[in-house]
Amino acid sequence: MRALIHKNNMQEKDLLREVEELSGQNLYACYQCGKCTAGCPLAFSMDILPHTIIRLMQLGQLEPVLSSNTPWHCAACLTCSSRCPKGVDLARVMEALRALLIRAGYAPIQVFRLPAELAAQLPQQAAVSALRKHSG
Amino acid sequence: MKLLYYPGCTLRTVAQTFDLSAKAVAAALDIELVELTDFTCCGGLFPQTTDNLMSLLAPARVLVHAQRTDPAQRLMTLCTFCYNTLKRTHYTLAQDAQKRAIVSEYLEEPYRAEVRVVHLLEVLRDDIGYEAISQKIAANGAVQALQGARVAPYYGCLLLRPSDEIGMDDPEQPTILEDLLHTLGCTVVDFPWKTECCGSFLSVSKPELARQCSQTIVQRATQLGAEMLVTTCPLCSYNIAYMGPNHTAMTVAYFTQLLGLALGLDQDQLGLRTDALHQQMTSQWKGGAI
Numbered sequence: 169m170r171a172l173i174h175k176n177n178m179q180e181k182d183l184l185r186e187v188e189e190l191s192g193q194n195l196y197a198c199y200q201c202g203k204c205t206a207g208c209p210l211a212f213s214m215d216i217l218p219h220t221i222i223r224l225m226q227l228g229q230l231e232p233v234l235s236s237n238t239p240w241h242c243a244a245c246l247t248c249s250s251r252c253p254k255g256v257d258l259a260r261v262m263e264a265l266r267a268l269l270i271r272a273g274y275a276p277i278q279v280f281r282l283p284a285e286l287a288a289q290l291p292q293q294a295a296v297s298a299l300r301k302h303s304g
Numbered sequence: 305m306k307l308l309y310y311p312g313c314t315l316r317t318v319a320q321t322f323d324l325s326a327k328a329v330a331a332a333l334d335i336e337l338v339e340l341t342d343f344t345c346c347g348g349l350f351p352q353t354t355d356n357l358m359s360l361l362a363p364a365r366v367l368v369h370a371q372r373t374d375p376a377q378r379l380m381t382l383c384t385f386c387y388n389t390l391k392r393t394h395y396t397l398a399q400d401a402q403k404r405a406i407v408s409e410y411l412e413e414p415y416r417a418e419v420r421v422v423h424l425l426e427v428l429r430d431d432i433g434y435e436a437i438s439q440k441i442a443a444n445g446a447v448q449a450l451q452g453a454r455v456a457p458y459y460g461c462l463l464l465r466p467s468d469e470i471g472m473d474d475p476e477q478p479t480i481l482e483d484l485l486h487t488l489g490c491t492v493v494d495f496p497w498k499t500e501c502c503g504s505f506l507s508v509s510k511p512e513l514a515r516q517c518s519q520t521i522v523q524r525a526t527q528l529g530a531e532m533l534v535t536t537c538p539l540c541s542y543n544i545a546y547m548g549p550n551h552t553a554m555t556v557a558y559f560t561q562l563l564g565l566a567l568g569l570d571q572d573q574l575g576l577r578t579d580a581l582h583q584q585m586t587s588q589w590k591g592g593a594i
Contacts, residue, residue, distance in 0.1 A: 245501030296348030
């Protein structure tokens with residue numbers, strides 16, 4: 169992800185500002201209580217926990233955040249957003265991170281393949297929303 | 305009572321039982337559902353980046369279409385994703401005049417931000433009332449199909465959140481589904497995982513993760529002695545049925561199907577005998593009524 173950071177001669181703080189703009193969230197409002205991580209149903213699978221994502225960004229370390237699987241494992245269920253005592257909508261931050269990567273060309277649209285039995289009964293809403301999440 | 309009805313894509317395809325049973329239930333409760341003609345996709349998910357106006361166009365088109373069809377009527381949805389996306393889009397466009405102007409210009413029709421998006425659960429609670437449903441059940445020959453059935457209510461994620469925009473019920477301790485199930489005579493299991501996410505669309509992009517989420521939900525419901533999970537969303541139903549342990553030992557039903565049974569409607573009308581997915585989902589229920 170260093171390439172993304174240097175691609176447009178952007179400094180990490182410019183990218184951080186972009187994350188804040190795209191998400192409409194103030195990352196510095198977070199005081200690290202960890203309720204987002206405690207409630208996240210996907211936290212078990214994330215290489216960087218949700219509250220750590222914010223902390224890293226507060227410290228200006230965007231590179232590990234952009235390389236992390238966390239934004240892609242977020243199911244946008246909004247549990248974190250509804251529980252944050254500081255009103256940080258973390259689901260929007262995750263969406264902003266995904267958008268940043270997609271728009272810079274670092275997250276090409278993938279073709280997802282499911283076993284025929286599962287694909288036959290898959291609700292269309294799942295296909296539509298998965299595509300939305302992976303194409304901005 | 306007349307209501308505009310927006311089924312969305314999934315209710316026309318793999319979740320026809322939800323569509324069928326909702327129509328049957330509505331008819332039994334004297335609700336006239338007028339389907340939005342030539343409806344288009346709601347977009348699936350609400351776009352959460354602040355500058356993504358393009359993704360607002362699909363849901364905005366549906367709202368404008370509803371406004372044109374019958375401005376006096378509320379727009380009723382069933383699918384959780386449609387409900388969430390349309391309601392949040394309406395909220396965003398109502399709050400932000402600039403976005404509303406841009407979207408209206410693109411759609412070549414001004415959105416007046418007056419469409420009220422509602423869910424059938426809200427209509428049952430606020431317009432019909434549980435008391436009236438109770439009386440209807442008693443009047444329809446006292447069908448005891450659900451008496452004592454141990455059911456766990458399952459809301460999933462997008463039906464309730466974000467609560468300031470959706471406002472159906474408390475996002476942490478909702479009771480709207482429990483209240484309905486009590487009315488139907490069910491034994492409602494106190495289910496702490498009722499608002500836990502099933503893994504949602506990750507069943508497409510990361511199936512192994514959706515599997516773990518769904519397994520937890522099914523296992524907890526089983527441990528609490530539930531015989532059935534009652535859902536409001538085709539994707540929750542799918543994930544629980546197909547992503548749960550061993551294609552699940554848990555029966556899954558839509559709330560409309562249980563309501564229909566309690567109202568004494570025919571099983572065919574509720575899609576309980578016709579749909580393959582549904583047969584698989586409901587075949588294990590020990591109660592035997594389904």
